[in-house]
Amino acid sequence: MPLYLDDDQTVLQDTIRDFVAEHAPVSHMRALRDADDATGFSRDLWKQFAEMGFTGILIGEDQGGLGLGHVEAGVVLEEIGRNLSPSPFLSTAVAAVEALKGTGQAERWFPGIIAGETVAALAIDEGAKHRDTVAMTAERSGNGFKLTGAKRFVTHGHTADLIIVAARTGGSANDTDGITLFAVPKDAAGLSANAERLADSSLAARLEFEGVEVDADAVIGEVDAGRTPLDRLLRAGRTGASAELLGVGSGAMDMTIGYMKERKQFGTLIGSFQALQHRAAHLYSEMEVARAAVLKAQQLLDQGSDRADEAVSVAKAMTALATTLSVQEGVQMHGGIGMTDEYDIGFYMKRARVLAEMFGDANFHADRLAVAAGY
Amino acid sequence: MSDLDTFRSETRAWLAENCPPEMRKPVRSEDDVCWGGRQFKPSSPAQKEWLDKMAAKGWTVPDWPKAYGGGGLSPAETKILREEMAAIKARNPLNSFGISMLGPALLKYGTEEQKLHHLTKIARGEIRWCQGYSEPNAGSDLAGLATSAEDKGDHYLVNGQKVWTSYADKADWIFCLVRTDKTSKQGGISFVLFDMASPGVSTKPILLISGNSPFCETFFDNVEVPKVNRVYEENKGWDVAKYLLGHEREMISGMGLASSGGNPLIDGAIATVGLGHDGRLADPLLRASIALFEVRAKAFGAMSERFIDELKAGKAHPAQPSMMKYYGTELNKGRYELMMAAGGSDALEWDSERSRGGAIPRSWLRTKANSIEGGTSEIQLNIIAKRILELPA
Numbered sequence: 001m002p003l004y005l006d007d008d009q010t011v012l013q014d015t016i017r018d019f020v021a022e023h024a025p026v027s028h029m030r031a032l033r034d035a036d037d038a039t040g041f042s043r044d045l046w047k048q049f050a051e052m053g054f055t056g057i058l059i060g061e062d063q064g065g066l067g068l069g070h071v072e073a074g075v076v077l078e079e080i081g082r083n084l085s086p087s088p089f090l091s092t093a094v095a096a097v098e099a100l101k102g103t104g105q106a107e108r109w110f111p112g113i114i115a116g117e118t119v120a121a122l123a124i125d126e127g128a129k130h131r132d133t134v135a136m137t138a139e140r141s142g143n144g145f146k147l148t149g150a151k152r153f154v155t156h157g158h159t160a161d162l163i164i165v166a167a168r169t170g171g172s173a174n175d176t177d178g179i180t181l182f183a184v185p186k187d188a189a190g191l192s193a194n195a196e197r198l199a200d201s202s203l204a205a206r207l208e209f210e211g212v213e214v215d216a217d218a219v220i221g222e223v224d225a226g227r228t229p230l231d232r233l234l235r236a237g238r239t240g241a242s243a244e245l246l247g248v249g250s251g252a253m254d255m256t257i258g259y260m261k262e263r264k265q266f267g268t269l270i271g272s273f274q275a276l277q278h279r280a281a282h283l284y285s286e287m288e289v290a291r292a293a294v295l296k297a298q299q300l301l302d303q304g305s306d307r308a309d310e311a312v313s314v315a316k317a318m319t320a321l322a323t324t325l326s327v328q329e330g331v332q333m334h335g336g337i338g339m340t341d342e343y344d345i346g347f348y349m350k351r352a353r354v355l356a357e358m359f360g361d362a363n364f365h366a367d368r369l370a371v372a373a374g375y
Numbered sequence: 376m377s378d379l380d381t382f383r384s385e386t387r388a389w390l391a392e393n394c395p396p397e398m399r400k401p402v403r404s405e406d407d408v409c410w411g412g413r414q415f416k417p418s419s420p421a422q423k424e425w426l427d428k429m430a431a432k433g434w435t436v437p438d439w440p441k442a443y444g445g446g447g448l449s450p451a452e453t454k455i456l457r458e459e460m461a462a463i464k465a466r467n468p469l470n471s472f473g474i475s476m477l478g479p480a481l482l483k484y485g486t487e488e489q490k491l492h493h494l495t496k497i498a499r500g501e502i503r504w505c506q507g508y509s510e511p512n513a514g515s516d517l518a519g520l521a522t523s524a525e526d527k528g529d530h531y532l533v534n535g536q537k538v539w540t541s542y543a544d545k546a547d548w549i550f551c552l553v554r555t556d557k558t559s560k561q562g563g564i565s566f567v568l569f570d571m572a573s574p575g576v577s578t579k580p581i582l583l584i585s586g587n588s589p590f591c592e593t594f595f596d597n598v599e600v601p602k603v604n605r606v607y608e609e610n611k612g613w614d615v616a617k618y619l620l621g622h623e624r625e626m627i628s629g630m631g632l633a634s635s636g637g638n639p640l641i642d643g644a645i646a647t648v649g650l651g652h653d654g655r656l657a658d659p660l661l662r663a664s665i666a667l668f669e670v671r672a673k674a675f676g677a678m679s680e681r682f683i684d685e686l687k688a689g690k691a692h693p694a695q696p697s698m699m700k701y702y703g704t705e706l707n708k709g710r711y712e713l714m715m716a717a718g719g720s721d722a723l724e725w726d727s728e729r730s731r732g733g734a735i736p737r738s739w740l741r742t743k744a745n746s747i748e749g750g751t752s753e754i755q756l757n758i759i760a761k762r763i764l765e766l767p768a
Contacts, residue, residue: 002450002451002454002684002685002687002688003677003680003681003684003685004681004684004685004688004690257764257766260766261765261766261767269767271766271767272766272767272768274757274760277756277757277760277761277764277766278753278756278757278760280760280764280766281698281701281755281756281757281759281760281763281764282701282756284698284759284763284764285698285701285702285759288678288695288698289671289674289675289677289678289702290674291681292674292675292677292678292680292681292682293673293674293677293678295677295681296677296680296681310673311673311677314670314673314674314677315674317667317670318670318671318674321667321670321671362667362670363663363667365670366663366666366667366669366670367663367666369666369669369670369673370655370656370662370665370666370669371654371655373638373641373669374641374645374654375641375644375645375650375654375655375656375662375665
């Protein structure tokens, strides 16, 4: 399979590019921020995503979805990134769907996701840094389980209808076995969510589980074997976050290069200065390499390749590195105006920082690659 | 099974049967690389066997037309062949500037006779080529070259000097940029081919910081070059030169890719530093440097695949080889800096047997030329800025 978008994917990209630019440009995010919006995204926009079919992009056609793959989901996420559009697409239509896929929970949750009525949040992280460990406990209790512990950096956690929770039913924090994944409805007793405004003005919740009781049928997949759906969730989430980062980095780069072609100093366009040209050309190179890494990960995931895991970590680390460069160069090359709230480039910097951290930063994934390579 | 699936299984079976086991081991030194040519002495019977078998199938140049010694494979089939060769860690049967540089230029600009004559010999590894581009006063400003070609009716009389001519002392023929008109800079250059055994050609190896001499000064003193050996029109050689440079940059960018068969950087670091009880490299800062380098190296591997696929489909920006060249060469320099850091004082030994004649430090120094030859990194960044990003002059 060639490493570029095929004709159908290119058509889809054109459609999505127009749709997101029209309905959720940066000004949409700015308006939500200025209104101190408490949801974190527009439910109306999410409904429109559903009408376009995007909410079911990874769900099989037999279950009412579009039956497409990670390449196509990435095409959507890149545009979300480019426009800084607040959306539950990544957590819901990508990561949660992949976790639920092929399990008994799919039938229960997919119709609502496809309809744009159900938003999912991912309760994975327990510390300030993403780790591959799970300490939160789920004790057997009656016909089900009792969940106790805390999760954080749960995007949409305060407003989601479905919370996917990784908890420990056996073993200790570092063990691979003994993890169970649960689908917890938002109104569960003993669950409290505190939404925190983040640097990029998105909302992420700190969740407290104080003996939250769930039925046995809340288990996603098998008890003690939650690592499998959790890995599916993480692979999809990391790849999706990479695609969104790619959009953020590309958007910031385009804006910066555009500015270099219009801003004059010393009586000439600043884009004619070789000192800036070389930095822009270097940035372009980093973004191109990152784009290749993302598409490679998406294609390998779609093929079910055993090399996908490595490619996913490469994609997440590389997009974090390249996009971090893009937003830093963006603010610097814009000069003073880049520091103002009125100008959009600062939003790109803030969004990039949040996405770089999500599902593991560049160091986390570089370490992961090193462990896999035996050093 | 689709046609491509059939091709893959047949290719896999053929390679399994025909690729000698010795040719599946990592390349350790220049001796292991097959360059072909009149002076070529195979370093082993297996090397010769592998070249002959691949050449017979046209797979030294799998995507060239069969009429010119190629395999006539489609881009998809070529990719499958590369993947299947990589899967068994098969060595490249033939390395040559004829394949990576002159061949593509001849396919585009050569006459039918030139193609039939030269391409078939390139494909079989019979003639080794060198490149006469840079001159003492024409480096980054290549079009400022002065080597003259005087019109003598049926031939040109060539006088002048080239420099940084890779392996000129080992090459049989040269593709060379000469000035046929002094009144126009780019528009006064012609692209000619001639035998390095021609009277008036002499070469002098240049000793480099690596202690090796892969490059030469090449002198032309009244060399007669038949006009039939000019490629494309007189004074339009710059078009051929630029097209060829694109392919040269592609080739050099390949140096950024990890070699098949093990990872010498990681293996080297484990050998000198060792692994801790947690299975991690015992030097955590070196480990972190290597791990972050590997992210870029692996991502660039994907970029190379994407670039080749886009190129074959006509989707690549014409200046994209400049990005590949820039990124790949800077990456390769970074790899060798890390290999030196990982090797410590072992990697400083210059000619001991244990260091295989200082293979690592000499390669480390050799890589410094990567971002100079074929157009410096700074020139590539200029090209990206102007042609891809369309920044103002």
